[in-house]
Amino acid sequence: MDDNKRPYNKLSYVPFFKIKITDDFWATRQKINREVSIPRQLEQLEEDHHIDNFRVAAGVKHGTHLGEFYFDSDLYKWLEAAFYVFHMHKDNNLEKKVNEIVDLIVKAQLKDGYVNTFYSPRFIEKRFTNFPFMHELYCAGHLIQAAIAQYKANGSKELLKVAEKFANFIAKVFRNKKDKEVTGHEEIEMALIELFRITKKRDYLLLSRELINNRGHISGLTAYVIRKYLNFNHILKAAKRFNEIFKKGNPNLDYSMHGEKDEVADFYSDLTLNEKIKFIFSILKGKCFQLNIPVREIIDPEGHAVRAMYLFCGVADLYSETGDQLLLNVLKRIWLKIVKGKMYISGGIGSIKGIEGFEKDFKLRNEKSYSETCAAIGFLIWSWRLLQITGHCKYADLIERLLYNAMLVGYSIDGRKYFYSNPLVSYGQEERKEWFLCACCPPNVARIIASLGNYIYSMSEKGIWIHQYIGNESQVTLHNNTIKIELKSNFPWNGMVKIKLGLDKNRNFSIFLRVPQWCINNTLTVNGKKYYGPLTPGKYVEIIRNWIDKDLIELNFEMVPRLLESDPRIKSNRGKGVLSYGPLIYCLEQKDNKNFDILNMKIPKDQDFEISYEPNLLDGITIIKGHISDKEKFIAIPYYAWNNRGPTKMQVWNEVI
Numbered sequence: 001m002d003d004n005k006r007p008y009n010k011l012s013y014v015p016f017f018k019i020k021i022t023d024d025f026w027a028t029r030q031k032i033n034r035e036v037s038i039p040r041q042l043e044q045l046e047e048d049h050h051i052d053n054f055r056v057a058a059g060v061k062h063g064t065h066l067g068e069f070y071f072d073s074d075l076y077k078w079l080e081a082a083f084y085v086f087h088m089h090k091d092n093n094l095e096k097k098v099n100e101i102v103d104l105i106v107k108a109q110l111k112d113g114y115v116n117t118f119y120s121p122r123f124i125e126k127r128f129t130n131f132p133f134m135h136e137l138y139c140a141g142h143l144i145q146a147a148i149a150q151y152k153a154n155g156s157k158e159l160l161k162v163a164e165k166f167a168n169f170i171a172k173v174f175r176n177k178k179d180k181e182v183t184g185h186e187e188i189e190m191a192l193i194e195l196f197r198i199t200k201k202r203d204y205l206l207l208s209r210e211l212i213n214n215r216g217h218i219s220g221l222t223a224y225v226i227r228k229y230l231n232f233n234h235i236l237k238a239a240k241r242f243n244e245i246f247k248k249g250n251p252n253l254d255y256s257m258h259g260e261k262d263e264v265a266d267f268y269s270d271l272t273l274n275e276k277i278k279f280i281f282s283i284l285k286g287k288c289f290q291l292n293i294p295v296r297e298i299i300d301p302e303g304h305a306v307r308a309m310y311l312f313c314g315v316a317d318l319y320s321e322t323g324d325q326l327l328l329n330v331l332k333r334i335w336l337k338i339v340k341g342k343m344y345i346s347g348g349i350g351s352i353k354g355i356e357g358f359e360k361d362f363k364l365r366n367e368k369s370y371s372e373t374c375a376a377i378g379f380l381i382w383s384w385r386l387l388q389i390t391g392h393c394k395y396a397d398l399i400e401r402l403l404y405n406a407m408l409v410g411y412s413i414d415g416r417k418y419f420y421s422n423p424l425v426s427y428g429q430e431e432r433k434e435w436f437l438c439a440c441c442p443p444n445v446a447r448i449i450a451s452l453g454n455y456i457y458s459m460s461e462k463g464i465w466i467h468q469y470i471g472n473e474s475q476v477t478l479h480n481n482t483i484k485i486e487l488k489s490n491f492p493w494n495g496m497v498k499i500k501l502g503l504d505k506n507r508n509f510s511i512f513l514r515v516p517q518w519c520i521n522n523t524l525t526v527n528g529k530k531y532y533g534p535l536t537p538g539k540y541v542e543i544i545r546n547w548i549d550k551d552l553i554e555l556n557f558e559m560v561p562r563l564l565e566s567d568p569r570i571k572s573n574r575g576k577g578v579l580s581y582g583p584l585i586y587c588l589e590q591k592d593n594k595n596f597d598i599l600n601m602k603i604p605k606d607q608d609f610e611i612s613y614e615p616n617l618l619d620g621i622t623i624i625k626g627h628i629s630d631k632e633k634f635i636a637i638p639y640y641a642w643n644n645r646g647p648t649k650m651q652v653w654n655e656v657i
């Protein structure tokens with residue numbers, strides 16, 4: 001089994017299944033994820049033929065492939081989330097369903113190892129003819145990750161065998177490929193390295209390295225992209241034609257779609273002329289798929305944000321296994337470029353709708369914030385990799401920002417609805433949806449929430465690293481000794497944290513505690529005695545001592561409501577400020593502020609904001625109260641909580657005076 005130690009990483013992570021989340025905020029969300037979101041997503045996947053597509057490919061149902069060409073990936077991600085849940089919760093009904101799906105995937109695999117329900121039942125001869133536009137390797141990557149999740153959850157190699165056979169087939173096609181074609185939607189790179197870690201078969205690592213190294217080496221790229229675009233249209237038309245004929249011959253079958261049929265067409269028709277032009281150029285230049293430049297030469301992150309994040313995850317994994325310093329330098333540079341100039345205050349990334357990706361530095365218009373929920377998740381899992389590699393606090397700080405803001409805003413409080421893109425201002429049209437035709441985000445959120453414990457601790461030779469103050473009970477292993485940790489906190493509503501250790505005998509080691517970047521005043525005591533060393537925001541404080549059983553660390557990270565002013569280089573935010581409290585950013589919703597138009601008001605800087613915890617509002621939140629004039633008061637709520645009471649105007653960046 002995977003041991004979490006990577007040859008070139010400073011830290012090794014503690015897997016989520018060794019950690020029981022106990023705090024109100026996240027334990028509630030994990031329960032909702034388990035009891036509401038995952039079962040409901042399964043219904044949606046069933047209603048929208050994601051599972052039927054496998055029944056057809058497996059030959060157990062008469063039908064044809066319905067839906068988008070990447071539908072398989074959504075089901076694989078959902079499976080991954082379900083396997084994560086099984087580590088700690090028995091659910092016979094869910095297990096039965098999961099077993100049925102696994103069985104279908106096994107049956108849908110072709111003799112040579114290929115699995116893809118879009119191609120295999122209809123036109124297998126067209127497979128692997130279009131890497132930039134079709135998502136066969138993206139789907140394969142998610143299949144591999146689901147297989148690894150199954151193996152870790154119950155030791156079953158059922159899916160793992162499918163994944164390996166497919167990976168072997170992919171290796172045959174891609175190893176030493178002269179034309180250096182690679183996928184246009186990354187994901188396979190990190191999955192293959194995860195497969196290498198589980199199986200210890202070096203071929204998978206070498207294949208991943210080749211796929212990463214081959215990027216940016218297509219000669220005559222624009223002509224290639226045009227050829228592939230024409231081929232893409234040809235494949236989609238062939239699929240449509242095939243289905244029309246099939247439907248005529250089988251008029252009584254169910255062809256209904258729950259996800260909105262016109263979603264993809266609407267997406268493109270909603271683009272402004274400028275966005276359309278940018279989109280076309282990004283495709284023609286190969287930037288959208290990160291095909292325009294070798295990975296080692298990337299200076300500015302470009303193109304589709306989710307694809308870029310998944311690529312960088314794969315590159316980080318490659319560094320962790322090979323120690324290729326140039327790759328790490330590139331990643332550190334790109335990460336900084338994004339954080340300094342291409343990231344919204346929420347942690348959201350992607351500010352051009354057409355390419356769902358990166359704009360020029362500081363072009364961060366709030367209404368144009370695409371900030372796909374998946375992009376926040378990609379940024380999170382990439383930052384987590386950089387954290388394990390370097391032990392630098394800034395990555396853990398960003399993970400916190402993403403968890404509480406850019407990712408969480410994509411998930412409704414009741415666990416039933418989602419946002420795909422996340423603007424920072426709304427004129428009242430946006431509404432959360434139960435499902436999407438392109439359903440990448442919902443199961444992505446489900447797998448992160450189910451495996452949330454991954455982000456809390458790391459281990460190093462010196463000791464234990466505490467990155468996130470999410471209440472939990474856990475057992476970690478240091479130098480072959482088990483240490484129990486009980487962490488109590490009420491994040492994000494107040495900054496009091498208590499950490500109690502359980503040891504069988506006295507031991508010398510360090511505990512590294514993250515001092516959040518947002519926290520200016522903080523205190524630390526060990527068994528009631530004050531720590532007088534520096535507690536620098538954005539750094540870890542290392543406490544070295546001979547720890548004894550029941551030792552107690554108490555931290556108080558002062559949380560105060562603040563009005564943060566924007567970087568003046570962001571033109572659209574000049575003269576504006578955002579309210580924040582602890583790790584949260586806040587917004588105003590029109591619903592809470594009935595007496596004035598929230599989009600046309602100014603917040604005086606010179607005032608003391610107040611907070612109050614409202615247990616009955618939006619499942620319990622801390623609100624910020626202030627005034628906009630002598631008479632008029634305002635209420636702000638956490639950004640993640642907006643649009644949980646229906647559509648309404650919303651604003652994150654407010655004019656200040």
Ligand SMILES: [Zn+2]
Binds near residue numbers: 372373375420440442
């Ligand atoms: Zn998504």
